[in-house]
Amino acid sequence: MSPRAGNYSCELEIRWSDFDQLGEVTDSTYIELAREARLRFVKDTWIRRGFTAPPMVVRHLEVDYLKPLLFGREKVKVELTVQAVTASSYTLRHELRDERGDVVAVVDSVLVAFDVDSRRQVELEPALQLMLTEYQAAADGEQ
Numbered sequence: 001m002s003p004r005a006g007n008y009s010c011e012l013e014i015r016w017s018d019f020d021q022l023g024e025v026t027d028s029t030y031i032e033l034a035r036e037a038r039l040r041f042v043k044d045t046w047i048r049r050g051f052t053a054p055p056m057v058v059r060h061l062e063v064d065y066l067k068p069l070l071f072g073r074e075k076v077k078v079e080l081t082v083q084a085v086t087a088s089s090y091t092l093r094h095e096l097r098d099e100r101g102d103v104v105a106v107v108d109s110v111l112v113a114f115d116v117d118s119r120r121q122v123e124l125e126p127a128l129q130l131m132l133t134e135y136q137a138a139a140d141g142e143q
């Protein structure tokens with residue numbers, strides 16, 4: 001798994017309630033942090049460019065917990081890279097780093113474009129698919 005820089009990143013705060021009794025960030029918090037970073041990615045990239053994307057549902061999620069996030073480290077940097085793009089889906093890798101820059105977890109998620117009424121997958125609009133493919137190429141170029 002690559003610890004290299006992604007092509008979109010943001011910094012997120014960890015809340016007091018995210019720590020357990022042992023002073024470690026709980027397992028589900030990593031998923032919430034990845035989700036928050038993903039929403040910011042959507043907002044800062046395609047919504048800012050004027051795309052109206054369909055709702056995206058999570059089809060697949062995988063988390064690799066590499067190191068504990070300990071009490072006293074209140075910030076996390078999340079680096080996102082597009083790993084794959086298909087007609088209806090894209091795969092995002094979220095690398096979570098602590099304040100020292102160490103990768104503490106890697107979250108991979110497959111997002112599928114979805115029609116809420118029919119509850120069926122739909123194709124990504126071509127311009128959005130192209131943008132995601134460009135992000136994927138940028139990520140490939142950095143590896």
Ligand SMILES: CC(C)(COP(=O)(O)OP(=O)(O)OC[C@H]1O[C@@H](n2cnc3c(N)ncnc32)[C@H](O)[C@@H]1OP(=O)(O)O)[C@@H](O)C(=O)NCCC(=O)NCCSC(=O)c1cc(O)c2ccccc2c1O
Nearest residue numbers: 055056057058059060086087088089110112116119120121
């Ligand atoms: C999403 C589904 C309706 C799709 O079902 P279908 O069986 O038609 O298709 P597949 O699931 O086989 O494939 C879809 C698409 O994904 C690619 N893919 C599948 N698995 C993988 C994988 N492991 N790795 C990589 N890629 C994979 C596959 O190639 C297909 O792409 P193509 O382009 O090749 O066609 C159905 O699966 C479904 O309904 N699943 C349940 C989804 C769900 O409930 N998720 C739980 C969280 S809910 C959620 O995330 C959510 C978020 C929102 O933002 C919402 C917003 C508004 C309303 C609802 C929301 C919501 O529920």
